[in-house]
Amino acid sequence: MDHTSEVSALKMVGITKRFPGVLANDQINFEVKAGEVHGLLGENGAGKTTLMKILYGLHQPDEGEIHLNGEKVKILSPRAAADLGIGMVHQHFMLVENLTALENVVLGLPAAHPPLLDLEPARLRFKELTREYDLRLDPSTPVWQLPVGDQQWLEILKLLFRDARLVILDEPTAVLAPKQAKQLFQTVRRLAAEGRAIVFISHKLEEMKEVAERVTVLRDGHVVGTVDPKVAKPSELAQMMVGRDVFLSRRERKTYPEKRDLLVIEGLSCLNDRKLPALNNLNLTVKSGEIVGVAGVDGNGQRELAECISGLRQFTSGSILINGIPVDGVVKDNSLLGYVPEDRHKTGLVLNFTVEENLFLKTFAKFPYTKRGFIQWREIRKKAEAIIREFEIRTPGSSVTTYHLSGGNQQKVVVARELSSDPALMLTSQPTRGLDLGAVESVHKMLLSVRNRGGAVLFISTELPEVMALSDRIIVMFKGQIMGDLVAEDADVNRIGELMLGHQEAMKTIP
Amino acid sequence: MDLNSINEFLAAAIRMSAPLMIVGAGALFTERTGVFNIGLEGTMLVGCMAAVYFSLQTGNLWLATLGAMFVGGLFGLVHAFLTITRRADQIVAGAAINLFALGITNLLNGPLYAGYEYRPRVTLYPVIAPEALQNLPILGPILFAQPVIVYFAFIIPILATWILYRTTWGLAIRAVGDHPHAVATAGLSVYALKYIGVITSGVFAGLGGAALTLADLGLFAPGMTNGRGFAVLAAFVVGKWNPILVAAACILFGSADALQLRAQTIQLAIPYQVFVMLPYLLTIAALAGLVGRTVGPKTVGKPYDPESI
Numbered sequence: 001m002d003h004t005s006e007v008s009a010l011k012m013v014g015i016t017k018r019f020p021g022v023l024a025n026d027q028i029n030f031e032v033k034a035g036e037v038h039g040l041l042g043e044n045g046a047g048k049t050t051l052m053k054i055l056y057g058l059h060q061p062d063e064g065e066i067h068l069n070g071e072k073v074k075i076l077s078p079r080a081a082a083d084l085g086i087g088m089v090h091q092h093f094m095l096v097e098n099l100t101a102l103e104n105v106v107l108g109l110p111a112a113h114p115p116l117l118d119l120e121p122a123r124l125r126f127k128e129l130t131r132e133y134d135l136r137l138d139p140s141t142p143v144w145q146l147p148v149g150d151q152q153w154l155e156i157l158k159l160l161f162r163d164a165r166l167v168i169l170d171e172p173t174a175v176l177a178p179k180q181a182k183q184l185f186q187t188v189r190r191l192a193a194e195g196r197a198i199v200f201i202s203h204k205l206e207e208m209k210e211v212a213e214r215v216t217v218l219r220d221g222h223v224v225g226t227v228d229p230k231v232a233k234p235s236e237l238a239q240m241m242v243g244r245d246v247f248l249s250r251r252e253r254k255t256y257p258e259k260r261d262l263l264v265i266e267g268l269s270c271l272n273d274r275k276l277p278a279l280n281n282l283n284l285t286v287k288s289g290e291i292v293g294v295a296g297v298d299g300n301g302q303r304e305l306a307e308c309i310s311g312l313r314q315f316t317s318g319s320i321l322i323n324g325i326p327v328d329g330v331v332k333d334n335s336l337l338g339y340v341p342e343d344r345h346k347t348g349l350v351l352n353f354t355v356e357e358n359l360f361l362k363t364f365a366k367f368p369y370t371k372r373g374f375i376q377w378r379e380i381r382k383k384a385e386a387i388i389r390e391f392e393i394r395t396p397g398s399s400v401t402t403y404h405l406s407g408g409n410q411q412k413v414v415v416a417r418e419l420s421s422d423p424a425l426m427l428t429s430q431p432t433r434g435l436d437l438g439a440v441e442s443v444h445k446m447l448l449s450v451r452n453r454g455g456a457v458l459f460i461s462t463e464l465p466e467v468m469a470l471s472d473r474i475i476v477m478f479k480g481q482i483m484g485d486l487v488a489e490d491a492d493v494n495r496i497g498e499l500m501l502g503h504q505e506a507m508k509t510i511p
Numbered sequence: 512m513d514l515n516s517i518n519e520f521l522a523a524a525i526r527m528s529a530p531l532m533i534v535g536a537g538a539l540f541t542e543r544t545g546v547f548n549i550g551l552e553g554t555m556l557v558g559c560m561a562a563v564y565f566s567l568q569t570g571n572l573w574l575a576t577l578g579a580m581f582v583g584g585l586f587g588l589v590h591a592f593l594t595i596t597r598r599a600d601q602i603v604a605g606a607a608i609n610l611f612a613l614g615i616t617n618l619l620n621g622p623l624y625a626g627y628e629y630r631p632r633v634t635l636y637p638v639i640a641p642e643a644l645q646n647l648p649i650l651g652p653i654l655f656a657q658p659v660i661v662y663f664a665f666i667i668p669i670l671a672t673w674i675l676y677r678t679t680w681g682l683a684i685r686a687v688g689d690h691p692h693a694v695a696t697a698g699l700s701v702y703a704l705k706y707i708g709v710i711t712s713g714v715f716a717g718l719g720g721a722a723l724t725l726a727d728l729g730l731f732a733p734g735m736t737n738g739r740g741f742a743v744l745a746a747f748v749v750g751k752w753n754p755i756l757v758a759a760a761c762i763l764f765g766s767a768d769a770l771q772l773r774a775q776t777i778q779l780a781i782p783y784q785v786f787v788m789l790p791y792l793l794t795i796a797a798l799a800g801l802v803g804r805t806v807g808p809k810t811v812g813k814p815y816d817p818e819s820i
Binding site: 058059077078082083088090095097098099103111114116 | 676809817
């Protein structure tokens with residue numbers, strides 16, 4: 001059959017979706033053929049999941065059209081999507097833990113003898129399908145007893161039961177060990193060979209090479225391009241994924257002569273939320289007057305590293321010293337650690353509090369802001385206004401609710417709070433995500449000021465150009481380890497890109 | 512205690528367990544869909560009054576029963592609207608329903624019996640077993656000298672169990688309290704399931720009220736449920752959300768109630784208040800993990816937001 005003349009199994013045209021304050025999808029065109037595995041690549045927040053939720057009827061697009069097999073459709077609910085032959089394996093599994101594997105599969109399916117729940121025909125089909133696809137799943141096991149890998153297979157089995165023709169897999173390898181991932185890729189290719197159209201969402205470049213025929217890259221809600229992953233260079237893909245439209249130029253800095261070890265991490269290991277190893281015997285030292293940028297594809301242990309240092313995650317072995325003091329649990333001493341977390345809305349700020357309340361969230365109980373048990377609002381306001389001026393936070397006043405500030409100014413409130421206690425180590429995670437260039441500039445200046453007065457900055461970002469612009473040293477993380485350690489002046493995008501993919505050859509300076 | 516009073520106690524224990532078991536079977540559905548309904552206490556109280564009202568109006572026992580169920584269902588609908596559609600806090604909504612029910616029944620207590628010189632006793636549920644069986648020693652009073660609603664009280668939990676575990680609808684109900692988004696992505700309506708669950712609990716709380724008034728009292732008294740609706744919620748903890756164990760816990764609580772009534776009339780070394788406390792002491796023990804781990808449906812108490820997937 002001539003594939004080129006075929007109608008696309010799926011065609012999404014000009015899809016736009018806005019959430020309050022965010023343009024999640026911006027005029028996205030996306031197309032998948034029957035029998036094709038089409039990769040959807042992009043960083044977290046690039047709009048992949050939103051696009052797929054629109055396809056699955058969980059969100060309605062503000063603009064744009066969806067065509068299935070050449071016919072225009074409106075998908076108003078997951079039920080409508082299922083009826084159209086669309087199946088999705090969500091990043092967070094849609095499995096009911098207290099039900100058995102089989103009960104989960106038949107949930108929502110038409111019964112043989114309604115309203116009776118006759119599981120026997122389904123049990124036969126279950127066994128048939130597990131045999132056919134070589135899956136080891138017992139229909140009677142309650143889901144909470146299944147390891148996550150098996151839960152993933154159960155999700156795929158649900159799709160097979162419904163004979164989905166368009167299959168969406170949202171970050172399916174996030175929960176799998178490498179060997180399990182290999183089996184998944186095989187199955188995915190087989191599903192495609194059966195004539196199904198597959199959308200494979202991931203932010204891991206190497207997976208795309210292995211499983212997808214075409215890859216569409218999303219960034220900041222729009223399509224950067226569609227490429228053949230077997231032809232495209234990894235560095236090219238990486239650049240499509242993370243590059244900003246305006247490349248940041250390297251920030252000017254003075255050399256800082258006095259070198260003391262402010263952060264010393266030795267042999268650090270920890271588990272992620274799924275109880276899989278996230279950090280593996282990691283060693284890292286950050287000195288005074290130094291900005292160390294942490295580069296890497298999202299999900300290689302950066303978040304866990306930040307959480308270990310800030311005391312939000314327990315580590316299984318190793319040690320962390322900040323300015324010579326061991327970290328064990330949340331760091332209460334503000335002069336030791338300033339932390340700008342990844343999600344300013346959830347963990348950085350109390351959005352319903354005013355700017356001044358947020359600025360003094362850590363220090364309000366200390367003299368002179370509290371005297372004899374009473375909060376001294378006048379002191380707080382005076383100091384808050386000074387901070388607002390110093391850091392150019394744009395707000396109508398210090399008693400305005402933080403919720404009403406722009407994202408950039410909200411972030412400045414967080415950074416200013418952490419800086420105001422003059423910490424030895426400043427730890428930041430994606431501090432400029434979602435900010436416009438002006439705000440990026442301000443945040444960078446604030447971080448440089450820590451370095452220039454002799455503090456240490458550990459700066460985690462998936463934005464490679466930003467890491468290169470700001471850092472004195474760059475480390476690249478891959479699978480919970482440090483893949484490379486480079487002086488920022490010598491680093492170039494291609495080399496870091498290779499390291500991000502785990503190609504250690506690119507690191508010739510490491511013995 | 513002699514044999515006779517033991518017989519009497521056992522018969523009373525079964526009779527007093529009946530309303531609890533009925534309310535408990537209905538509450539299973541609201542709890543399983545992930546909605547707390549502490550308003551069952553008040554709903555039951557309103558059911559008590561509605562049963563008497565409809566009996567006085569129609570003179571028909573079965574219309575009175577249906578009336579109580581209908582009014583209970585309405586209260587369930589209100590709770591469903593507040594907690595599911597408006598996503599109100601389930602405890603606050605339930606507490607509001609309880610206080611409202613207490614107020615409205617106190618208010619209507621006078622008008623209910625307006626025009627009567629003394630409070631008439633309305634028709635009671637009949638005892639249907641033949642006389643000969645009722646007079647059997649021991650078994651007679653316990654099994655056969657019981658009003659017909661008691662038999663319903665034993666059938667309803669079995670029926671509820673069957674629905675939960677042997678029908679497709681029951682499967683959906685069991686799933687929705689644990690993972691509503693999974694149910695939604697399977698193409699079922701989470702809202703419909705939750706509404707049905709909460710309304711069912713209201714209907715059976717109404718029936719439980721009818722069972723309380725029309726089994727042996729025949730009249731309404733303000734505040735007469737006296738914590739029985741809360742006892743049912745406690746039975747869920749003790750019975751670990753398993754329908755049969757919940758029914759067993761209801762019998763245990765009903766028996767404790769019968770025992771304290773007995774203890775008030777005969778001289779016992781133990782003050783009767785001890786027996787009033789007993790069910791709740793057991794509940795505290797269960798919550799403290801002394802009788803094994805107690806886990807309710809995962810999302811119970813949390814409003815469902817379809818967008819938050």
